[in-house]
Amino acid sequence: MITIDHLSFTYPDGTKALNGVTLHIPTGGTTGIVGANGAGKSTLVSHLNGWFLPQKGSIIVDGMAVGKKSLDDIRKSVGLLFQNPDDQLFTARVYDDVMFGPSNLGMKRNEAEAATERLLREFGLWEVRDKPPAHLSHGQKRFAALAAVLVMNPKVLVMDEPTSDLDPRNRRKLIGLVGNLQATRITVSHDLDFIWETCSEVCVMNEGRIVAQGETKTVLSNRSLLENNGLELPLRLQDQISTDGRIRT
Numbered sequence: 001m002i003t004i005d006h007l008s009f010t011y012p013d014g015t016k017a018l019n020g021v022t023l024h025i026p027t028g029g030t031t032g033i034v035g036a037n038g039a040g041k042s043t044l045v046s047h048l049n050g051w052f053l054p055q056k057g058s059i060i061v062d063g064m065a066v067g068k069k070s071l072d073d074i075r076k077s078v079g080l081l082f083q084n085p086d087d088q089l090f091t092a093r094v095y096d097d098v099m100f101g102p103s104n105l106g107m108k109r110n111e112a113e114a115a116t117e118r119l120l121r122e123f124g125l126w127e128v129r130d131k132p133p134a135h136l137s138h139g140q141k142r143f144a145a146l147a148a149v150l151v152m153n154p155k156v157l158v159m160d161e162p163t164s165d166l167d168p169r170n171r172r173k174l175i176g177l178v179g180n181l182q183a184t185r186i187t188v189s190h191d192l193d194f195i196w197e198t199c200s201e202v203c204v205m206n207e208g209r210i211v212a213q214g215e216t217k218t219v220l221s222n223r224s225l226l227e228n229n230g231l232e233l234p235l236r237l238q239d240q241i242s243t244d245g246r247i248r249t
């Protein structure tokens with residue numbers, strides 16, 4: 001479903017953020033991408049909906065090459081939840097932010113309104129639909145941004161650090177929610193326990209390259225691999241801490 005072939009990307013200031021990334025993600029796959037700060041994770045996933053266009057190499061999503069001509073179709077298929085919700089929410093009203101994608105990508109108005117209401121209610125945001133996004137809590141912003149992505153019913157859902165501002169209850173809610181989605185999913189996260197619970201495959205990135213890839217439990221329990229790439233074992237595997245987070249005595 002997604003084929004990334006020798007993708008490289010350099011920012012205008014000369015920073016080489018991606019250095020020949022090759023990756024295949026099957027339809028219905030759930031893939032985690034982990035790596036230290038600056039490894040290139042956000043740059044990589046920002047290519048999947050054409051936010052960045054390939055400078056070198058190619059990306060094929062659902063049979064379409066990501067490029068200028070295919071942008072509208074790509075954005076109907078691929079929903080990207082940005083690392084920073086402020087990049088997703090830019091109108092004066094939560095409701096309008098969720099309606100933005102459907103209005104611009106040609107969904108019928110009544111269908112868009114029904115999907116928007118359903119998601120805002122499901123995420124506990126219906127009461128705040130007229131507020132400016134800036135007045136929401138971090139957690140509410142995250143779910144509003146997710147509603148703005150899911151309203152398009154994307155075949156592929158890409159999430160960049162989705163749990164970074166969620167409290168434990170909302171984090172748990174997100175785990176339940178993504179577990180019920182049919183979409184092919186790609187998740188970037190520092191929260192290796194979140195990846196453990198929501199992804200069946202993991203890629204490890206370092207300096208713009210994919211340095212390891214495999215089944216989640218194998219990759220995320222490989223302490224030396226993680227440590228060599230600036231990461232630590234998931235909390236659930238750290239000796240002194242049990243899975244409920246309490247220190248063992």
Ligand SMILES: Nc1ncnc2c1ncn2[C@@H]1O[C@H](COP(=O)(O)OP(=O)(O)O)[C@@H](O)[C@H]1O
Pocket residue numbers: 011012013015016017035036037038039040041042043044
């Ligand atoms: N807009 C930008 N201009 C220049 N360099 C950037 C920009 N955004 C990110 N970078 C650099 O690109 C590299 C990869 O960044 P990023 O993809 O954000 O990493 P990650 O998401 O893994 O933390 C880093 O060295 C970062 O400093």
Ligand SMILES: [Mg+2]
Pocket residue numbers: 041042043083160
């Ligand atoms: Mg990032």
